[in-house]
Each structure stands twice: as C-alpha cells, then as structure tokens.
Amino acid sequence: EDQVTQSPEALRLQEGESSSLNCSYTVSGLRGLFWYRQDPGKGPEFLFTLYSAGEEKEKERLKATLTKKESFLHITAPKPEDSATYLCAVRPYGGSQGNLIFGKGTKLSVKP
Amino acid sequence: EAQVTQNPRYLITVTGKKLTVTCSQNMNHEYMSWYRQDPGLGLRQIYYSMNVEVTDKGDVPEGYKVSRKEKRNFPLILESPSPNQTSLYFCASSLGLEETQYFGPGTRLLVL
Numbered sequence A: 001e002d003q004v005t006q007s008p009e010a011l012r013l014q015e016g017e018s019s020s021l022n023c024s025y026t027v028s029g030l031r032g033l034f035w036y037r038q039d040p041g042k043g044p045e046f047l048f049t050l051y052s053a054g055e056e057k058e059k060e061r062l063k064a065t066l067t068k069k070e071s072f073l074h075i076t077a078p079k080p081e082d083s084a085t086y087l088c089a090v091r092p093y094g095g096s097q098g099n100l101i102f103g104k105g106t107k108l109s110v111k112p
Numbered sequence B: 001e002a003q004v005t006q007n008p009r010y011l012i013t014v015t016g017k018k019l020t021v022t023c024s025q026n027m028n029h030e031y032m033s034w035y036r037q038d039p040g041l042g043l044r045q046i047y048y049s050m051n052v053e054v055t056d057k058g059d060v061p062e063g064y065k066v067s068r069k070e071k072r073n074f075p076l077i078l079e080s081p082s083p084n085q086t087s088l089y090f091c092a093s094s095l096g097l098e099e100t101q102y103f104g105p106g107t108r109l110l111v112l
Helices: none
Strands: A003-007 A010-014 A019-026 A030-038 A045-050 A056-059 A062-066 A070-075 A084-092 A106-111 B004-007 B010-013 B019-025 B031-038 B042-051 B054-057 B076-078 B087-094 B107-111
Touching: A003 A084, A010 A019, A019 A030, A019 A084, A030 A070, A045 A056, A045 A062, A070 A084, A084 B042, B004 B087, B010 B019, B019 B031, B019 B087, B019 B107
Parallel strands: A010 A106, B010 B107
Antiparallel strands: A003 A019, A019 A070, A030 A045, A030 A084, A056 A062, A062 A070, A084 A106, B004 B019, B019 B076, B031 B042, B031 B087, B042 B054, B087 B107
C-alpha cells in the first residue's frame, strides 16, 4: 500500500536554529513528490516538486532533497514567519491517476 | 490574479439536507480535485476530474458526487450529508496530471 510518513509530528525551534523535516514514502513507483506549507485555516501553499533521486530545490531559507525512500525539507536560520504545518505528498504510478497521497504533516513553531 | 475559489467558506447544516460546495479556477487548468482534511488523518482525495465530463473516484468518495460541465467549475455535492462528513474541504487544480496542484482557501462544513 502506498504510504507517506512525516516526522517529527511537531518541531519547536528558536529563531536561527536550523533543522530538517523528514518525509518517508513507500510507493510502487514515484511520479513526483511535493512539499506544501499550510497556515492555520488556509489552503496548502505549493513549495517544491521533486521527481528523481538526487534532485534538490531551494527557495529562500528552504531546501528540499529527494532520495529513493525519503525527502528532507531543510530549514536554514528559520524566522518566526516560517511557523506553519509542512505537508509532504507523493503521486505514485498506478492507482487513481492524479491522486496525491499526503502525509499528516509536521507542525513547525519558530520562537523569536 | 490566478486563483482557486470556493464557496461557501463556512457552512452549518443538518443531516440529510442536500448541499453543494462550489469550486472555480481561472487558470484554464484541466485537472481539478476535491480533498477533505481531518485531524489525525491528513488530506484525503474525494474525487478528481481530468477534464470536462471526465471524473473519477479518489480514496474516500462515499457520500459525495461531483460534476464537471465546464472547465473552470467543479462542484462537490453532498446529497444527504451525515455528521461524519463534518470536515475541512479543499478544492485543487493543476494544468495537467503531472503538474503542481494549487489549492483553494477551504470550506469548513459542520453537519449536525
């Protein structure tokens, strides 16, 4: 069964304290892996798409990487405005076309 | 402004009273999808549509209907809502099957 597991469930950081969020996935074949940011009461906001192992993408303080079994979202010198829930999703081969399978998210809190 | 809109944003109803949640996108996207988000369960896909008049079930389609008569609109219909359909609902769209999905602001539904 296709599955996405994110860890930790919650992460508290001090401003400037770098860390990483993990997304482990089990799929028959990976068409794409997506990272989203979600603020309370709002829709997920797209961050990155990764398609193949070894791929990396960066945006401001965020960097996403991908291996054959997991993805990491690295946050460098976070600021309080980076506080949000970060969602990982995979689109597998087979199954319902277009279906995104989401992890349960990592809730990040950055204290000043 | 490119966006996905949903209406209503908040809805309280009673068991058995039919309701429709509208979703519209102005990006000429072919692919549209509905998700529900529940605490501890994450985002789960309800239905999706590859194009006009083409729809298919996601992971949790029971109790829901959809239609896609126009490219820009993808309404979600609850013919006989039940309390277990109380949830936060998101509509999403993308240019194609492989492309990034962009999410609407969400509709919070309470079924009494």
